[in-house]
Amino acid sequence: MKKLINLPENVVREELEGIALAHADLVRVSLDPYMVIRNDAPVQGKVGLVSGGGSGHEPMHGGFVGLGMLDAACPGEVFTSPTPDQILAATKAVDGGAGVLHIVKNYTGDILNFEMAAELAREEGIEVEAVVVADDVAVKDSLYTAGRRGVGATVLAEKLCGAAAENGLGLKQVADVCRHVDEFGRSMGMALTSCVPPSAGRATFELADDEMEIGIGIHGEPGRERMKLASAHDIVGMLAGALVEDLPFRAGDEVLAFVNGLGGTPLIELYVVYRELDRFLTDKGIIIGRNLVGSYITSLEMAGCSITLLKMDADMTALWDAPVKTAGLRWGA
């Protein structure tokens, strides 16, 4: 294992200390329990937004704390859910009297920990709603699995809900924005290489030099198929094809097209992917209204990408364009 760290067991704490130092203008950081909290929280009268999950997906979620996005993020250890006491503390810290929305990615551990935290917060008189994001079409959604994983659409949900909350919408309406993203957003990813959690010290799965995994999860969970490496053109065809078919997205639909790097893929390749995606969608008569290209929900040093498509309307577009000022995403403010 070759990593730019001190000790594996200190990675998350030292990362948080780094965030505190680098972004003191945006956030304050708690080390016990781990929390990244918007500087001016709680914002009175505004719905508070809390998300969280295992570390290793940066900038998600700590990098999305600030004006127009999250009020707090709860990082767990690498690839391990945060705990209820942590989520409860964050919920209390951002409650400005208008209730708190928990944005939860669909993983069993995240769901159970957020559920317990929501129960505890409600016992303390805080109004809490939770919305689960489950957008990964690589997983068959059936009674026989834990359901689709929460991936790229989570980033979009945090941005859009953050704008809705900033506009003064109530808890139920902000939660509805999140449900909209879950309903109309679809994602799928692919990996060129594996990733190495610092405490494990070895790759979570093996992939030969000439192989790729289509449908990879952000913790290296297996996808739909392992196959020989293909061109960016063919890979985009597989990923975007699966998304378009699943919702389905139809000619005339306007979408937000999100090309995401998984941590080890350079921007030059992500733009090659975006070029292919634009051509693919144009060919089908699907209109890209807005786009996002970059590494926003990562899997440590994994090389590869994911594509997320979200069906947009005028309201969603206005929320997307609204000002945001976080370490990971910033415009108009």
Added chain:
Amino acid sequence: MTDTAADVSRWIHAFQAEIAEHRVRLTELDAAIGDADHGTNMDRGMRAVVAKLDDAGVGVDIGSLFKTVGMTLVSSVGGASGPLYGTLFLRMATAAAGLTELNGDGWASAWDAGVAGVQARGKAEIGDKTMVDALVPASAAFAAAVGRGGSSAEAWHAAAVAARAGVKSTVPMVARKGRASYLGERSAGHQDPGATSTYLLIECGAEVLGGVARADRERGTATESVST
């Protein structure tokens, strides 16, 4: 057959030692079908539990003791196991609230409440390839033995035997809950790590509280890899 808070504490300490001993094996079982952290997470959680008990003192109220165990697990384990094991002990705490001794019926009620809590939290049924596959039969066997007027040793022995059979039963199962479910058919042929740690919990109870001799329970072999 009555146990005091001090007895219960000995069980918890024994479980901590057992988890520490099998930490690597539990993580290996998890690596095959999950995310390779079950041993690490449970070890961190049980160390925190024991440190808390040693710091705060055990007291005489068994309900409070269970509550400390549950709250500490919830805040230190993470993943799915934290809320599930935490809920087990928190519900046992409610069932044993204010009690300074647990008799057979008291234990049976506590297990029943704990198991119901785990199932309500995780929504898993028998056959889903989870800790429920060891926990539910063990709790049922314990209650049945107590109902027959069995001794403490008999009840714990029956629970350990049932838990062991439950662990073995997870090997051919296709996971329907948790991260292992993403593997679908590929999860078959692997022993469930959560069911394995649950078996260890009950095995420790049988040894420490039931006084069941190690040879009766093929100690430790539950974590051995079983292939089909």
